[in-house]
Amino acid sequence: MWQDYVIAIVSLLFGVILLPQLLDTWRGKTTLNLYTASLTTIGLFILAGTFFTLEFWTSFIADVISGVIWFLLFLFSFQNKRKSN
16 A cells, blocks of 8 residues: 555654664664653554554654654663753
């Protein structure tokens, strides 16, 4: 289905756009709001599960990748906030 590819491309772009933010957070230069990062992570994994049940395999993989990026943003932000306190 063409919809699977459109959803996957947009999801991957949203993940790729965050790579500079991920690098800054990994290096300890910045943090994200933990509520934003955690809820976005949960939402993306819920979407991935939904796409899995619909057999939208490309969208499933794309949302898992984006979910992992958001989870890493959450994890590194959490670590950076603990270091700063």
